[in-house]
Amino acid sequence: MDIDLIKKLLEKYYEGDTTLEEEAVLRDYFNNEEVAQELQKYQSQFVFYQQEREIKYQNYDYELPKVSEIYHTRRRSYWITAAAAAILLIISIIFFLPKDPFSHKQSNVITVTDPDSTYRITKYALYAVSENLNKGLGKLDKLEYLQDGMNALNKLNLSKKESN
């Protein structure tokens, strides 16, 4: 390894200007190579940093089980709620789904052959439909309120823009 390069890097190192790659070069030099006499006074710190990097928390016996304990208790409670939700789901499927979806349609069918009464009944049915339709359309009038509100909001936005 070029000693001059190491010296230059050391200078940069003490100014805090080295990149991570350059620091890796220094660490590698002081840990794995024959260190020149004049640079030996710098060696001990890099050796120390290398040692420190290898310290592991897992070496200590009792920590990990503690973490997994919390993990298990929390997880179990979620599984219970999830299971409860699943059971509710099944119950609701049984109760709310109609048993035979097509059975009630059959009972409403009327067969008419007489043209007069056919006309009457059709007219009556169409009136009923239009009445219901109007009822539904009446509700849509309320949309105007929404439009009013939106207009007010737009004004608000405009005034915000102006103030900006």
Next chain:
Amino acid sequence: MNGIFILLLIFVFFVFIIVEEKEYLSKIIPLQDKLYRFARRLLKNEEDAKDAVQEVIIKLWEKCNMIDSTKNIEAFAMRVTKNYCIDKLRTRHIQLVPIKGIFPTQKSLNPDIMLEQKEQVKIVEKIIASLPAKQRAILQLRDIEGMEMQEIAKIMNMKPNNVKVNLSRARKKVKEKLEEYENGYRFN
């Protein structure tokens, strides 16, 4: 029909939470070593450092729903550790913990290293322990954990330039004290 749909949604939601938390935990556990080393450097005490890691992991666990999992969990965890340790240092009235004999002797030393060097490495440890907490933390994050300046700035809640100044100061201090030691001045 609506009821069933809502229940289905709830169910999916719970399954999602379980998967999410499992994933989150798998991100925290590999960080333990780093957190431990950091806490150990700041608190200068192994027992306290172990407690700190426990506390921090529990804290992260409690906050786990609040943190956006796409963010950098590592930096966040380190910041939580830093804050915890600084608080601990503040409440620990006696800042003047005797440095001597706090750490056990290193077992994994390379047998090739001479006795003198072994002693010198211990001295480095003492010197770093004598630095102010901020410099100690920055030195640890940079020289031992090898983090980018930006990341350290985020963890320490400082400007990157400020981090650089502190880092340089800490490194120079280590060098100076080592030289002093070399010239015959001994630490107690």
